[in-house]
Structures are given as C-alpha cells and as structure tokens.
Amino acid sequence: GENVEQHPSTLSVQEGDSAVIKCTYSDSASNYFPWYKQELGKRPQLIIDIRSNVGEKKDQRIAVTLNKTAKHFSLHITETQPEDSAVYFCAASISQGGSEKLVFGKGMKLTVNP
C-alpha cells in the first residue's frame, strides 16, 4: 500500500524566516496531495492541496510543489509568523470506491520563535 514519509519531524525558525517541509510517497497512482495544519488538541485544517496535473500551487505565503517523477512534494511557508506554529501533516490519496482515502505522513512540528 501507499507509504508517506515526512521530514523533518521538528523545525524551529525565527519569525520572518522560511520553512520547508518535504514528503515522499510510494504509490505512483496517487494523484492528490493535501497539507493539513493541526494545532494542539484541535482539528486538522486543510491549508493547501495539489493535484498531479500541476507542479506548483501558491496561496499567499504558502506554496506547494510536486515532482511526480521523483514522487515527492514539499510545502513552503514564507515570512513565518508565531501563529504558524503547529504540526503540519502531508498526505497522499488513493482512490477507493469512488472516494479518496488519505495516507498521512508522521507530521512535522513547526515552532516559529518571535
């Protein structure tokens, strides 16, 4: 089955710096890659997603890139702010019975120091 690896597991940056989170996946049939942000004790929230027919997507300070050949995708956060501190999960989808089943990476704890 699909396996999603995420690294680093923790990252600490100074406010204003950029942060990059990298993920790899194993199943070449995966075609949808969302990123979720989870604050302590709260629900995961979708922050950006990308489908395999595009290589890059940007939304203000957040961008995601996808390299299907290498089977890896990355999240880039620019001009980080303390409120960006959270755990970030990447995921890859497998189509199953008309719906998309997500396989999550282990998560990365981002700390943005003021």
Place this chain on the structure above:
Amino acid sequence: GAVVSQHPSWVICKSGTSVKIECRSLDFQATTMFWYRQFPKQSLMLMATSNEGSKATYEQGVEKDKFLINHASLTLSTLTVTSAHPEDSSFYICSAMKGLQPQHFGDGTRLSIL
C-alpha cells in the same frame, strides 16, 4: 462552508462500557466519512471508510466488532467503541467529504477509559 461537527468532545468512562461518537456534516451532504485514531504526538491513522447506506471498509488490524460504524444518512456517521478498555483511550477524529472534494475534519473526541 464544509463544517463537520463531532460530539462529544471529551468522554471519560469505566472499562467495559460502550461509547458512541457522532460525526455530522452540517452544511453539505457527505458521500464518504472517515474515522481516524490519533495517539499523542503521532499521525492520524485511518480506521475505516464509511459510505452512506453501505458497510464500512475497515483498515487492516482494526477490529470490526470492536469499532462499530453506522452511516445512516448523508450527514451522520457514528462510531461505537464497544466494551472499551484503557488501551482504547485515544483521540478519535472523523472527516467528511463530498465526491472528490477535500476531506474536512471534526474537532475530535478525546476518549479516556478508566
């Protein structure tokens, strides 16, 4: 839009009791709902996929008789942890999606079995 409500948010009960958790999509009809389990500082592990009116599809290693899932309508799915024991203590999160739209998560239920 895309609001998912999960109830209760916190449950403490004695070993041997059964606990029911509800997941509702408030402003859309969910073709598929998912149930996840999350241990502290770990990733989301998919337990089962639930489609309205049909039996849930359980992930390998998840006991069907232990974790009963009912998806009676397009807006409601329930997870019942039967004869709960301390090792069942965890954070349970549901998500809902319509077609191939992104998954949206509930707030989660923290289950503590004494």
